Every structure is written in structure tokens, then in C-alpha cells.
């Protein structure tokens with residue numbers, strides 16, 4: 756999932772100070788799981804805006820904010836309320852916000868969230884970065900993502916700096932290669948790892964902006 760957090764209220768206040776009326780758009784996918792795009796987040800923002808003397812012309816929660824055609828269809832029902840507003844506030848990740856920018860080119864669109872990373876939810880509302888979308892997944896070989904969880908993205912084993920199993924960059928954390936080797940050991944495949952040592956990584960597969968068209972069914 757894409758992890759997002761609410762912008763600090765002072766920053767948001769600064770961004771929207773020149774506008775007086777707003778339409779709010781949330782997202783029922785990742786942003787709802789992060790509590791940054793669900794109904795509660797929308798109603799809290801609405802309440803705060805109204806307390807600040809601003810007008811909220813309406814709001815809705817997109818089913819999947821990054822799905823451009825679906826969101827276009829959903830949002831068309833709110834055209835009059837959006838026209839009535841000076842500005843749209845998005846409660847989604849950056850992709851969801853850019854859907855709205857694309858659909859309303861002549862209207863100011865302000866994201867109320869900062870988008871952080873691709874992550875997993877460990878406990879309720881606690882997220883960990885797990886994948887940097889590097890374009891060439893090594894998990895079959897390493898078990899855990901050394902590209903993401905090693906601050907140096909070491910591909911061939913630990914760097915020389917790890918000490919007592921801890922990462923030299925962040926001694927609070929275990930060196931991810933210790934975890935990787937314990938997974939390889941428990942699978943009994945350490946030898947085959949040495950045979951298929953990784954790297955150098957082809958970072959051109961991770962260079963932005965990227966496009967991708969999914970294969971036809973069955974291919």
C-alpha cells in the first residue's frame with residue numbers, strides 16, 4: 756500500500772489561506788487505511804475549515820483515487836458543488852491528487868497529505884517501508900528486500916560496517932543481511948545464493964517516470 760500522513764496543520768493553513776471555499780475528495784483505498792482519506796479524516800478537515808470561517812461545498816470519497824476513469828465517472832456527480840468551490844482539497848496519496856489535477860486542470864488542487872512510501876501495516880496505524888519499486892524484484896533470492904531495508908542497498912551481502920549484527924547506519928536496526936542469511940539458511944539455499952550473487956543493479960529499471968501496460972489475460 757501507499758503510506759501517507761496528514762500535512763502539519765500550519766503548512767496546510769499556509770497553502771490554503773488565499774481560498775475561502777473548498778470541495779474535499781478522499782480515497783477509500785490506501786489513504787483510508789492510513790486514516791488520511793477516510794470519512795473521519797474528511798469530517799475532521801471539514802470541521803476545522805468551518806471553524807476557520809471557510810466554506811465546504813461538499814465532499815466525496817473516491818473508490819480508488821489513482822484510477823483515473825473510475826474517479827472521473829464518480830466525480831462527475833459532484834460537478835456543481837465543485838464548480839461552487841474555489842479549490843479542491845485531496846485526502847489521498849500523490850497519485851490520487853494527480854488524478855484530480857488531470858480532471859480539473861483549471862482549478863487549484865491542494866493535497867492535504869504527504870505521501871511517504873510503499874509499505875506494510877505491522878500493527879493498526881503502524882507502517883513500515885518494504886519496497887522501493889526498484890523494477891526488478893530480488894525477493895526470490897534474498898527473502899527480504901535488501902534494496903529497501905539496507906540503507907546502502909547492498910546486493911551482495913553485508914557491508915564492512917555491520918557490528919554485532921546491527922546496521923552501521925542505524926544501530927537500532929538489525930543488519931538486513933543477517934535476516935536475509937537466516938532466511939536462506941532456513942531454506943537450505945545459502946550455497947545457491949553464493950552461486951547467484953547479485954549486482955550490479957540495473958537502476959535504469961527504476962528511473963522515473965515509468966509506464967507499464969499489463970499483459971493480456973493468459974499471456
Ligand code: SF4
Pocket residue numbers: 885886887888889890891892893894900901902903
Ligand atoms: S527487490 Fe525491488 S521490487 Fe522487490 S521488494 Fe525490493 S524494491 Fe521492491
Ligand code: SF4
Pocket residue numbers: 904905906907908909912913914915916917918921922923924925929930931932
Ligand atoms: S550494516 Fe547491513 S543493513 Fe547496514 S548498511 Fe551495512 S549491509 Fe546495509
